[in-house]
Amino acid sequence: MAEPVAIWHADHVVFARLLDLFESQVEAFHAGERPNYELMTEIVDYLRQYGDRFHHPREEVAFERLVERDPGMRLPVNRLLQEHRVIARAGDEVLERLGEIVEDVMIERAAVEAAAATYLVYYRHHLTSEESKVLPRAGELLTADDWAAVKDAIEDASDPLSGADFEERYRELRKSVSLHPARSRPG
Ligand SMILES: [Fe+2]
Ligand SMILES: [Fe+2]
Structure with a gap:
């Protein structure tokens, strides 16, 4: 079952690139330059939307199946599930701080940087854990039926991030x- 794992991994590669791009904007902010706030907002919003609607629903089905096949995965999987909630909240916090800047609300530079740094640390740690602990194990243990259930966790037809809305947003x-690349592909 190499292909579903490769598609899963491809999502993580995109997320990691987006986090790098986000960090480069945070560095500009730190250096006293004006970063591209629109870009920063879109990155976090995209990760939030795509995570909630596509990546996490599939991932959570894969996690569940993995624990059925190997109960020893319960603890790491529980941590990852909790991290999904923590990352979502950290992302909301970043979006709020960025919204305040764009609306010209007085906000301390340190508060923006702290929210951004927290988000980066949590997210990168999460990706590393999944890549090192979960994907290889899932590749070994999940069956064709399991991967079909993972794919069915969402309907491709309901992709709200494609088409005109996506381009605009x-x-x-x-x-x-x-x-x-992996948005509407199986896996
Ligand atoms: Fe995850
Ligand atoms: Fe993931």
Whole structure:
């Protein structure tokens, strides 16, 4: 079952690139330059939307099946599930701080940087854990039936991130990085 794992991994590669891009903007902010706030907002919004709607629903089915095949995976899987919630909250926090900047609300530089740094640390740690602990094990243990259930966790037809809305909502992002090879593919 190499292909579903490869598709899963491809999502993580895109996420890691987006986090790098986000970090480069945070560094500009730290250096006192004006970063591209639109781009920063779109990156976090995209990760939030795509995570909630596509990546996590599939991932959570894969986790569940993995624990059925190997109960020893219960603890790491529980941590990852909790991290999904923590990352979502950290992302909301970043979006709030960025929204305040764009609306010209007085906000301390340190508060923005702290929210951004927390988000980066949590997210990168999460990706590393999944890549090292979960994907290889899933590749070994999940069956064709399991992968079919993973694929069925979402309906491709309901993809809200494609088409005109997608182009409009992620204008800056589309200029900077090509999204998203695995979005409507099986896996
Ligand atoms: Fe995850
Ligand atoms: Fe993931």
